[in-house]
Amino acid sequence: MNNILLAILLGTLFGFVLQRIGAADPDKIINMLRLKDFHLMKTILTGIGVSSVLLFAAMATGLLDSGHLSVKSMYWGVVIGGILLGTGWAISGFCPGTGVVAAGSGRIDALIFLLGGLVGAGLYTLMFGVLKSTFLMQPLYGGKTTLVQTGEYQAVLTTSPGWAVAIAIGIALIGIGAVLPGNSNEES
């Protein structure tokens, strides 16, 4: 299929799903982070678990080539950047993806978040030349590393087969999602 058509279909689906699970609603995000409402946490854990089980099952059965994987490098910037993202996420209730979806659904505060995002990304683009030679960019744990063996990247665990471990982790994530206290309000 044409890549652009695929981008439109998958991007629209992703935006739709994020809106329908409540991830683009800052009240849902902030109340999750305040540990008051675990509905979204349950959904996200289940989502990661389901996608991981499907991904590793597809690779184990040869339906999918491991070349589809794209693992990001580990370096100090991941920790510092994660802390910054977490802080702004908690204040606004938006992250980059859910900000886009919320703006699309008609929220003006999300649109303003996106404008701030363009400024933040722009500042980083201008500062990268200085930042790239600092400790922030030094690889940790060998850079692009996975927990289980995939055949594509170096792995922490030598347990074989790697896909079985990954599927077990995926099922465990779904299990944690299932046992977290639910909130049946506002659901259909």
Place this chain on the structure above:
Amino acid sequence: MYWNWKKGGVMLGLTFFLAVASIKPIGVSTQFVIADGIIAAALDPTLVQKDEKAKSGYTSTNAYLNKSGGKYAKSVAKPMNYSFVFVLSMFLGGLLGRLLTKKKPGSNVVRQIPSVHARRFGNKVILRYSLTFISGVIVLWGARLAGGCTSGHMMSGIMQTSISGYIFAGAAFLAAIPTALLIYKNSGSGNE
């Protein structure tokens, strides 16, 4: 009003799997850089130029756009690429999600000010907009430093058992939970 966690979790998982199976793992925050680049290149046509010696075929005077053989420079020069169109389409997905939501009579599907904000600070629109603008700056600067955001690092990363994904998620929640507890204390139980 929202999907229950089982239906939502399965749909979310299927979406991430479909994306990685057909093209590549989902990511969003890079496209803010591409959008900035498109605006900047319109103002300064020398920012991104064709270069047959570069791996991507494009080069930039900006170090970030020029990294990895001019990968971002190419996306700026050719905005009709998979990743950029994917993120633009998410706006449409958000709109469709809202339009197809079953409304309770008399309820507002989209609140312009979150209840947690209203309970803590009152209905102060300017304050809400100021907070989201500053957050946007911090979130995207941080996401670019980390090389990904909630979609790319946390969801796609943990899906692949990526070490950077686990550590990013840990760092983000470690900062987010105390911040939310502190800023939105006395903001009610979380139920309407």
